[in-house]
Amino acid sequence: MQASVRNVLTAALLGVLTVGVLSAALCTARAQSAVAVSIDNFTFNPEHVTVKAGSTVTWTNRDDIPHTVVATGHAFRSKALDTDDSYSFTFTTPGTYEYFCSLHPHMVGTVVVESAGGGDAH
Amino acid sequence: MALNNDSGDGISRRRVLECMSWTGTGVLWSIAGGVPRSLGIIDEAVAQERPGLTFLQISDSHVGFDKPANPNALGTLEEAIGRINALPVKPAFMIHTGDISHLSTPSQFDDADRIISQTRLDVHYVPGEHDFLDEQQKLYRERYGRGSKGAGWYSFDANGVHFIGLVNVIDLKAGGLGNLGAAQLEWLEDDVKGRSASTPIVVFAHMPLWSLYPEWGWGTEDGARALAYLKRFGSVTVLNGHIHQIMQKVEGNVTFHTARSTAFPQPAPGTAPSPGPMKVADGKLRTMLGTTSINFKRGESRLAIIDTALQN
Known part of the structure; x- marks a missing residue:
């Protein structure tokens, strides 16, 4: 499963190589241990992030309407975030975490957590 | 002469x-x-x-909202209630189609009750997603959920019309729309089972029961199943809120209608990057807020729906 995630990621990475800015952003997200996701215009931005195990992702709501951050698999669940409120979660276990806003469920995002050991996913 | x-x-x-x-x-x-x-x-x-039954719908009061689209949502609710109190003919009762509060806090619910109770009308509520933000939705249930089933659904009769209040803002699934769920659908099927097809039906719920604009989540995942239980009835009126603007559709015997908010307008489907609160010129705000009056006259299959803005 981890291998297939990596394959998908590799393919995704190849797909965006032509867009230098995007791939640079992805690399930045990979290297950091604290990653920020902003909620603007009813979207999670960036919608997909990849982090090392042990990293903390912080979501901040920039909309005039409250939103939530809820993992489909129940790994995490924020309270309702009013404008400028934040929610953080530290990912210790590698895997793919899909999440959504439980108030506006068409808002979806993904956090991919890779093993902390030098990019090896095992 | x-x-x-x-x-x-x-x-x-x-x-x-x-x-x-x-x-x-x-x-x-x-x-x-x-x-x-x-x-x-x-x-x-x-x-x-115009004898028969006249009732009012108010929606999306968002008490506590104070952002640029309307820094005083409590004030515009108060204006709407003032207009209802000034009506020459007193309506039989009122329905509120959800988002009473903006953030489900006790003080926001208190403020809403203080203003809305000035009508001295019975008010039948259904929750919006903004009323369910506290753990286990305790505040809404304590205040408005008495006598209801599940997350707050119920039915009642008035002047020969059968009213059904549904909850479609809970247990929403990732990537999906509003949701009624199996338990509520089962209850609905049972609720209408023994009734004559000539009974006029009014269904009210927060989110639109039909697929209005799924790209913005404006619809109800299993709304079609609810409507299937109602299709044998000669007159079905579906009243919703959530989208803060008037939309109407007639499909066979079913009339769908969404009401304005008393708090802030939202953009027409697809005309903005998101469905968030829409800031308009100060002088224009009250033309985009308002309430709805619904009149049922025995012998007429379609109910008369009249939307009134706070200002023309």
């Missing part, structure tokens, strides 16, 4: 003028979308001409 002759051709001049006034008032209702403003004999005459 012939014009002053009150007899002879079967209808007096005064009678003709009265009829013209009534017709004029009626036309004003449907075209300008406002209730008559002048008080007195015409309104009384109209009231007598």
